[in-house]
Amino acid sequence: MKQMLLAGALGLAAGCAQPAGDTQTQDDKEAAAMTDHALRGDNRGDRINGAPWATRSPVLGVQGMAATSVPLASQVAVDILKAGGSAADAAIAANAALGLMEPTGNGIGGDLFAIVWDPRTGRLHGLNASGRAPRGQTLAALKATLMERTGQDDDIPDWGSLSITVPGAVDGWFTLHGRFGRLPMAKVLAPAIAYARDGFPVNQLIGYYLGRSKGLFERLHGEGVIEEIDNYRATYLVDGNPPAEGQIFRNPDLASTLQAIADGGRGAFYDGPLTDVMDAYFQRIGGPLRKSDFAAQRANWIDPVSVSYRGYNVWELPPNGQGIAALQMLNILEGYDLAAMGHNSADYLHLMTEAKKLAFEDRARFYADPDFYDVPLARLLSKDYAAERRALIDMTRAATEVDHGDPQLLEGDTIYLTVADKDGMMVSLIQSNYRGMGSGLVPDGLGFMFQDRGAQFALEDGHPNVYAPGKRPFHTIIPAFITRDGQPLVSFGLMGGAMQPQGHAQIVSAIVDFGLNVQEAGDAARFHHTGSTSPTWVGRMTDGGTLELESGMRADVVADLERRGHRINITKGPFGGYQAIYRDPETGVYWGASEMRKDGMAIGY
The missing domain is CATH 3.60.20 (Glutamine Phosphoribosylpyrophosphate, subunit 1, domain 1)
Known part of the structure; x- marks a missing residue:
């Protein structure tokens, strides 16, 4: 595999070595090259070597590597690594920054999954930090509410309070940090808090998605799907408009929320003052989640599963994910x-x-929650x-x-990031608010949007993924x-x-x-x-x-x-949108990648 990854695809490189005895002049060679390659007319330049469609070569590093979908978040991760943090610390820091900088895909209102390579034990560990359905709402009660609000009871809307499950991301951070972290969580969250307070320039793609979301949420609120929209407007709009590419965006409410988590730990979010705010918000808008649902949230370590593909073991996490x-x-x-x-x-x-x-x-x-169904x-x-x-x-x-x-x-819509450190720890982490930026609902003064993952429940009795109180829905993020x-x-x-x-x-x-x-x-x-x-x-x-x-x-x-x-x-x-880090097993060099469909970047040192 090393040779394949280093050399790239044979026959797809832009240049090839000349045979011995070649007497062509440089002008001859350039003229031949002009006739060998048809003009594309797409205003795209040509790479000297490597696959012609590749946007760049892999980024190389030895001490550490971070690849995320926002360059500032990649830099946050590298800064944490340089400060002595582990790959887990850096992944949490980057995820916190992405929740601010790419709210169209993730945030502390969503869920999290991770696979961690632990160089000390020489094995992979899986983390499932997905949240559960309201424990006080039965399937019959959910169907009755759906019939009253929407006139049907066979599908949960993709937005609004009925689609919300308990957010698992913060629980996932502290579970990951408790096992693999080195730096205090206050230091890990400090960069995201500073950016939320002081502001950051919005990336091109995120500006596009923020603009698209405004029209969607306004329409859904008008149709009665989203119960309230004032908090969304106050959090994500500037003078009534979504922030555009290059505009400085601040989220002081999120800065305060993250500071409360940094100071008060996991309990501040799941059984503390932030929970009280969320509980009161759901009662105000008629949503089913309660403080007891947050208090019962627990991420769990699981064993990744694999198959052998032509001699390579490919690892994923088992259901409730895909x-x-x-x-x-x-x-x-x-x-x-x-x-x-x-x-x-x-x-x-x-x-x-x-x-x-x-x-x-x-x-x-x-595919369903293994606590409720024995997946074969x-x-x-x-x-x-x-x-x-x-x-x-x-x-x-x-x-x-x-x-x-x-x-x-x-x-029988999401972010992915990966980080590796000098000791060989590698973290593969994905986190999401699910469809369309999330549910459209922002709790009072907290600066983040709840996910809408509960829309993935089936409502047919007997189906493995059917809704049940306290159950985790089918998940797409892997x-x-x-x-x-x-x-x-x-x-x-x-x-x-x-x-x-x-x-x-x-x-x-x-x-x-x-x-x-x-x-x-x-x-x-x-x-x-x-x-x-x-x-x-x-x-x-x-x-x-x-x-x-x-x-x-x-x-x-x-x-x-x-x-x-x-x-x-x-x-x-x-x-x-893809990120990756390859580790050369002989030299220990990291090869990082972040593809061109996003605004991301891999950074190594």
Whole structure:
């Protein structure tokens, strides 16, 4: 893998060595180069070496590395590392900064998952810091409220108080810090507090999403979906408008909230003065969460699960998240020679899409909170089961409808960041408010928005993911990791709802099958298949869905896919956002990457 990651994809580099005895002059060579490469006319420059679509080479470092979706947050992480903090400290600091700087994707009103490589024990540890449904609201009561408010009782709205579960992020910070932290939490949170108080310039992409959210929330409030909107306006608008690219944005309420957490610890948020504010807010707007729900919140350490893909172990977290869908896809794909097909060829994209359809049908039927349902992990991740599912794929025709696996199984918008430190600890962390910036609801004077993750519950009795008091909903956010021969290699993730498992499979294949380095793997054109059956069990796939492709795909490939029956949409999204750190097992050098679809940056030292 080292050679693949260092060299990049063979045959895809922009330059090649001249054979011995070449007598061409420099002018001859430049003229030949001009005729060898057609003019694109897209105003994009050319790289001297590396894959032509890559935006840059990987960032290198030895003492530490941080890769996040906002450059200032990456710098915060590196500053914490330089101050003697661990990778866990730096990840928490960066996450706190991102909650301020990228509120469209995350914040302390959301949930958190992480995978940590601990160099002391030589193993991976998983953290599930997702929150639970209100304990005082039954399924029958929820359905009655839905019928009264919306006139239907088979789907939870994506916004408003009924979609809110207890935020798990702060609990996750303190759980992670308690095991792997070095610096005091007050020092870890200090950079985010300072930026919230003093202000920071808004990035281009975040400014775009903030502008889009305003119209959405105003409309939803007008329709009665969001119970109140004054707190959103007071927190996220400046003189009635969302902050634009380059504008200085301050969030003094969030600064005060983070300071209270730094001073009072976890209890300030879950059983203290901040909790009292949140409890009073939900009572005021008629929401079901109460102080006792916050007091009962507990993150838990879990064992990551893995499959072997061509000799590399790919790790994800088990349900209630969707990470094992990526592992199911990889198990199916392992039976084919993807390298011979060619990266982003018609055969490759067809196969990837069909494997995704099969994995996502199982995702819709079997992924749920393990405290309430015995998820058949061993069977779902077995090579035998993958072979059975693989046999359903027709390489000449796109499937319009697929079913979940054998009946025996029935018995039985987000940020990603990664940080590595000088001691070899690597943290793969993902955190989210879920769809559309979150629920639209901001508790009085606290400076953050609650997540809307509860919208992912099913409402059908007997479904593994059906709503229940105190239950964790199905989750889309998933961190990932690759190891080989017991050594850490790549800490990575790719945010973006249902894009995440199919994105993880594409990244792993790009690195393992095609030898792309961590930056090239993230910058390469992607696919996203939409239309599979939902984990809420609303809307079964009957038409094959839609295969969304980026414009970097070839026209002949698109035509071939259409002949096989795929409905194609060339679009700019949603293809997620990726960060990664590769650790050279021989030299210990870190190779960091942050892709071009976000405004992020990898920083090493």
